Amino acid sequence: xxxxxxxxxxxxxxxxxxxxxxxxxxxxxxxxxxxxxxxxxxxxxxxxxxxxxxxxxxxxxxxxxxxxxxxxxxxxxxxxxxxxxxxxxxxxxxxxxxxxxxxxxxxxxxxxxxxxxxxxxxxxxxxxxxxxxxxxxxxxxxxxxxxxxxxxxxxxxxxxxxxxxxxxxxxxxxxxxxxxxxxxxxxxxxxxxxxxxxxxxxxxxxxxxxxxxxxxxxxxxxxxxxxxxxxxxxxxxxxxxxxxxxxxxxxxxxxxxxxxxxxxxxxxxxxxxxxxxxxxxxxxxxxxxxxxxxxxxxxxxxxxxxxxxxxxxxxxxxxxxxxxxxxxxxxxxxxxxxxxxxxxxxxxxxxxxxxxxxxxxxxxxxxxxxxxxxxxxxxxxxxxxxxxxxxxxxxxxxxxxxxxxxxxxxxxxxxxxxxxxxxxxxxxxxxxxxxxxxxxxxxxxxxxxxxxxxxxxxxxxxxxxxxxxxxxxxxxxxxxxxxxxxxxxxxxxxxxxxxxxxxxxxxxxxxxxxxxxxxxxxxxxxxxxxxxxxxxxxxxxxxxxxxxxxxxxxxxxxxxxxxxxxxxxxxxxxxxxxxxxxxxxxxxxxxxxxxxxxxxxxxxxxxxxxxxxxxxxxxxxxxxxxxxxxxxxxxxxxxxxxxxxxxxxxxxxx
Numbered sequence: 001x002x003x004x005x006x007x008x009x010x011x012x013x014x015x016x017x018x019x020x021x022x023x024x025x026x027x028x029x030x031x032x033x034x035x036x037x038x039x040x041x042x043x044x045x046x047x048x049x050x051x052x053x054x055x056x057x058x059x060x061x062x063x064x065x066x067x068x069x070x071x072x073x074x075x076x077x078x079x080x081x082x083x084x085x086x087x088x089x090x091x092x093x094x095x096x097x098x099x100x101x102x103x104x105x106x107x108x109x110x111x112x113x114x115x116x117x118x119x120x121x122x123x124x125x126x127x128x129x130x131x132x133x134x135x136x137x138x139x140x141x142x143x144x145x146x147x148x149x150x151x152x153x154x155x156x157x158x159x160x161x162x163x164x165x166x167x168x169x170x171x172x173x174x175x176x177x178x179x180x181x182x183x184x185x186x187x188x189x190x191x192x193x194x195x196x197x198x199x200x201x202x203x204x205x206x207x208x209x210x211x212x213x214x215x216x217x218x219x220x221x222x223x224x225x226x227x228x229x230x231x232x233x234x235x236x237x238x239x240x241x242x243x244x245x246x247x248x249x250x251x252x253x254x255x256x257x258x259x260x261x262x263x264x265x266x267x268x269x270x271x272x273x274x275x276x277x278x279x280x281x282x283x284x285x286x287x288x289x290x291x292x293x294x295x296x297x298x299x300x301x302x303x304x305x306x307x308x309x310x311x312x313x314x315x316x317x318x319x320x321x322x323x324x325x326x327x328x329x330x331x332x333x334x335x336x337x338x339x340x341x342x343x344x345x346x347x348x349x350x351x352x353x354x355x356x357x358x359x360x361x362x363x364x365x366x367x368x369x370x371x372x373x374x375x376x377x378x379x380x381x382x383x384x385x386x387x388x389x390x391x392x393x394x395x396x397x398x399x400x401x402x403x404x405x406x407x408x409x410x411x412x413x414x415x416x417x418x419x420x421x422x423x424x425x426x427x428x429x430x431x432x433x434x435x436x437x438x439x440x441x442x443x444x445x446x447x448x449x450x451x452x453x454x455x456x457x458x459x460x461x462x463x464x465x466x467x468x469x470x471x472x473x474x475x476x477x478x479x480x481x482x483x484x485x486x487x488x489x490x491x492x493x494x495x496x497x498x499x500x501x502x503x504x505x506x507x508x509x510x511x512x513x514x515x516x517x518x519x520x521x522x523x524x525x526x527x528x529x530x531x532x533x534x535x536x537x538x539x540x541x542x543x544x545x546x547x548x549x550x551x552x553x554x555x556x557x558x559x560x561x562x563x564x565x566x567x568x569x570x571x572x573x574x575x576x577x578x579x580x581x582x583x584x585x586x587x588x589x590x591x592x593x594x595x596x597x598x599x600x601x602x603x604x605x606x607x608x609x610x611x612x613x614x615x616x617x618x619x620x621x622x623x624x625x626x627x628x629x630x631x632x633x634x635x636x637x638x639x640x641x642x643x644x645x646x647x648x649x650x651x652x653x654x
Contacts, residue, residue, distance in 0.1 A: 062285040063285045063288055066238040066240065066286040067289040069240075070238050070289075070290075074235050075235075075293075075297065077235040078233075078293070078294065078298070079297055081229070081232035081235060082232045082297055084224065085224075085225050085228035086114050088221045088224040088225035088228065089117045089221075090113045091110060091217075091221050092117075092156065092218070093112060093114075093116075093149065094106040095156075095217050095218065097109040098409055098411065099152075099210060100148070100149070101410070103140075104138055104141070108138065112134050115133055115137055115306045115309050116133035116137070118302035118303055119303055119307060121266055121299065121303075122265055122300070123265055124264060126154060126263065127150045127154055128147075130150045130153075131146040131149075133310050134150060136314070137309075137310070156218045157218070157222060160221070160223075161222050161260070164226055164253065166182070166184075167187070168253055169182075170184075172246055172247055193209070194212060196209055197211060197212055197380070198212065198635065202643070212381055213381070214411040226249070226252070226253055226256065229252065229298060230245075231245065232297065233294045234248045238289050238293075240286050241282055241289075243279065243282060251274075254274060254278060255267070255272075255278065258274040259271035266299050271291075275287065325369065327406040329363050329364075329378070329406065330365075330366060331364075332358075332360060333360055345364070345372050345390055348534070349391070350536050351388055351536065352538055352574065353539050353576075354375060354390055355513060355514070355533075356386070357375055359510065361500055362375045362376060362377050362386060363377060365406060367394075367399060367402045368402050368405075371391065372391070373390060373394060374389050374399070375390065377640070379636040379637075379640050381629075381632040382413055382414070382632055382633045383413070383414050384633065384636060384640065385414060385415065385417065385419075386417050386502055387418050388419060388422075388423050396423060397430060400414075400427060400432075413624055413625060413626070413632060414624065414629075415623070415624045415630070417502065417622055417633070418437070418502065418577055418620045418622075419620060419623055420618065420620065421619065421621075423623075424621035427621075431625070433626060433627050433630045435630065436619050437620060437621060438578060438620040439578060439580060439618065439619055440574060440576065440618045441576075441577075441611075441613070441617055443575070445563075445565040445566035445570050445573050446566050446569070448613075450462070450559075452614065455614050457612045458555060458559070458612040458613060458614075460552075461551070461555035462552060462556055464551045464552035465550060466556070468551075468553075470519050470520070470550060470556055471521070472518070472556060473520075474515065474518075474561075474564055475516040479511055480518070481511075483525040484525065485508070487525065487527070487528065488544055499641050500641055501640035502637075504541045505542075506542060510530075514533065514542075515531040515533050517529045517557050519549070519553050519556065519557050521550065525546075526546045527543075527546060527554060528542070529543050529544075529554065531561060531565075536572065537570065538561075538570050538573045539573070539576060540574060543557075554609065555609070558575075577620055578603055579603050589631040589635060
């Protein structure tokens with residue numbers, strides 16, 4: 001008993017120590033974040049002192065008199081432009097929530113974003129203060145999620161602001177040293193970043209580069225936001241302070257950047273000094289009067305309103321905030337962690353290829369009615385939808401609309417990959433671009449024989465396997481995992497890694513859900529074959545051989561699997577797809593993708609291997625709403641398949 005108590009006490013103490021350590025680490029992170037704000041505060045104090053010293057030479061009465069000349073119409077116009085600017089600011093949050101998939105409705109996200117920015121831009125500590133406001137306004141989010149959203153909004157705005165400022169800098173003549181060189185550098189960097197968003201090299205996979213549509217949304221919102229804010233400042237220019245709108249907006253953009261870099265509350269000090277320096281032809285007093293009016297209408301009033309809203313807290317969820325009838329992306333976990341309803345979906349799908357959901361890369365895509373409709377994955381510029389719908393009774397036209405809406409919500413384009421004839425025909429009727437890309441071979445095991453001249457090569461391969469003394473069997477519960485792992489490791493080393501997305505992937509956790517067939521020679525495992533299986537069909541998945549396996553081993557394994565399928569009453573066994581040969585008029589991107597896939601899959605050998613069984617062939621298609629989306633989809637699918645997947649070494653339980 002004493003030993004048991006000691007063990008329990010030790011476990012409790014270790015748990016308490018771990019909790020304290022986690023709390024201490026979180027506290028340290030917050031303290032570090034707060035300390036990083038000390039420099040901006042110090043800079044702000046220095047700028048305020050500098051401005052105060054300069055104020056000795058200013059005519060304060062002149063500033064006050066200039067401020068009085070701002071008419072009610074000007075105040076109203078500034079308020080209107082400020083409202084437009086804050087509308088755009090709220091949209092930033094809507095874009096970010098859609099990108100990271102928080103599930104928060106767009107309206108709720110935008111309300112929280114406007115409130116957070118209105119308060120944080122005035123009180124300072126931008127990311128931290130705005131995160132706490134977002135956390136308050138969106139109680140379903142954790143503080144860390146709110147921090148992440150605030151950081152993404154800040155980074156995306158700064159990036160978009162830099163591009164907008166560069167474009168304005170090249171449009172409006174400004175007497176700034178190196179202005180043109182800096183602007184072209186920024187724009188060149190933006191182009192490089194856009195190219196990286198399309199190509200997505202593996203060494204940048206951890207950066208989570210947004211798709212081009214999201215970049216365009218951020219850029220458009222930044223342009224609307226800053227132009228409206230600059231127009232609000234222009235509206236409150238007093239009498240005797242004449243300047244055209246475009247030069248003022250250009251000066252405002254640069255002054256805003258100086259304020260952002262200083263990180264002081266409202267950019268105080270840096271904003272004023274920069275604006276005074278960029279508009280030397282204007283008297284300082286009227287310009288400072290305009291800045292005071294602008295800070296009142298754009299900073300002080302929104303901050304007071306935001307403070308009241310934050311104190312009140314979030315509203316009760318409105319009907320439009322609860323997206324009950326919306327298509328959704330439901331991520332899955334790798335087997336064996338699939339829930340029961342997911343297992344049922346795989347079992348009842350028209351295609352056994354639905355078993356790829358167990359690999360963890362594909363997500364379940366539901367229709368607006370909540371019905372599991374398809375499987376796919378977000379990648380690059382595309383929402384990749386693999387194979388046919390997961391239910392036979394589906395309105396293809398309505399499902400295409402749902403998938404298009406689902407993709408658009410994530411700033412992607414839908415891309416059907418390996419779609420069957422009916423699915424592709426529905427896409428063509430909907431005005432999508434459709435292109436044949438592959439052929440799927442299938443046979444009916446109940447009527448399969450080795451007779452006929454078209455199976456001459458198969459009979460020869462089977463004789464070679466028989467002469468080599470191969471022993472074939474269907475594996476039971478006790479799998480030879482060590483031997484299978486060794487064969488899989490050797491295969492992976494030769495080919496540079498496992499492949500992803502639609503291609504078979506070795507992992508021991510997937511084997512209990514598959515039919516597994518083994519080939520031995522003198523008690524040594526020389527190869528194995530696995531099949532997906534559900535109520536509708538069986539489908540070829542993995543084919544793995546030792547380098548010294550006898551010729552004809554895989555032919556013998558597949559022929560044995562067909563025999564077993566016939567005994568089980570299976571009427572359809574898919575040999576999976578092989579890429580088509582070059583098509584006339586195919587886009588260059590598809591030509592490049594086809595050559596790449598031919599190279600990594602050994603397409604020529606696969607065609608010859610599958611043709612030996614004389615299957616029936618069905619054409620499979622790719623489809624997308626536009627030719628550009630079709631090209632992007634081809635790039636994204638190729639990258640997904642070519643991605644090298646690191647598979648851990650099997651750890652046996654003791």
